Amino acid sequence: MSAHPSHDHDSHDDGAVHAHISSIRLYVGIFLALIFFTVVTVGLSLIHLGPLNLAIAILIATVKAALVVTFFMHLKDDNRFNALIFVGSLLFAGVFLAYTLNDTGRRSEVERMQGAYVNDATGERAPGGPPVVERAVQPGAGAAHGGH
């Protein structure tokens, strides 16, 4: 599959780029796996599993993303520092998401104490959670699911 000798990382002393060249079979196999997971995620979305649907959808998307990054983007054979940059940016995106959702999702718990959970301008409940009554029953629970 490769015209180059297989010494990938050990022979940089000659200064030339020795890339690891993957086989066509590997690339096509990854592509078929990605199509398979796409079909699975569409299929599972038709089954009603409540909040689990979102978790499964994100899990499958992450498996697909990992396949793309590892094989199509060659992170498997790449400089480890590049992988650190990529994973690092994901970690910080996670921090961004977690802290922001923790704030916006629980804001009404504080506003209840402050009596500020109604939008003065419209009389509507201000964004940030279900009405006080539900909060009082189930403190800390996520937004109420009506569901279809």
Add this chain to the structure above:
Amino acid sequence: MSTAHTDAAAASHDSGHSHAAHDDHGSHGPKFLAHHFDTPVQQFDTAKLGMWLFLAQELLFFAGLFVAYGIYRSWYPDDFSWASHQLDRFMGGANTIVLLFSSLTAALAVRSAQLGTRKQTSVLLLVTIVCAFGFLVIKFFEYQHKFHAGLLPGNLFNPDIHHLSASTQGLPIPAHGGSFFGIYFMMTGVHGLHVIIGIGVIFWIWLRNQRGEFTSEYWTPVDLVALYWHLVDLIWIYLFPLLYLID
């Protein structure tokens, strides 16, 4: 797969550097080696590092949109579910497959460039571009339907009940559907902009390949443009279930 190991490699590394003429590009290595790099591998690693930094920045940029999505979905879960049912899963799924296939051809184009099979690289880059156009065409028809049905962002959200999905018939029109469509148009719009830019840069790399700039010793730009294209694919891998497949 035959390998055409051609001339450019021939540039020898053993010839002594003449430091007096530093600006003389030809004197210190192969033609593709910029004079501020010592070796091709140093130039390659530097280019890859720069590209990964750019991709990390892209991820963080999209993270802002994903966080907006998370906030509004957690506030209005039922509105998001209703609005998601207005999207065409078939078109979204078709676009997923088109984009995954274009990622495959982009990866194969890099492989072909690594082997120095120039004609094949050009064909694979063109197929990638065709897929990108296909994606945009499908997206156009989706957008057209949204405009037609009044499924628009914010205050423009004014659905026409005759054009809504059968699965939501009889359900009340949600008050915050406009929030979903604001996020939908922003996320798919910015992603679509990346697809358009991708068409431009892949075409540029195709032109350079046609001019014979790349050999089995120097194919870094093909590698980098493919990395960008895979990132566009990566974003879509998350957009598809998050926007189209809400239960």
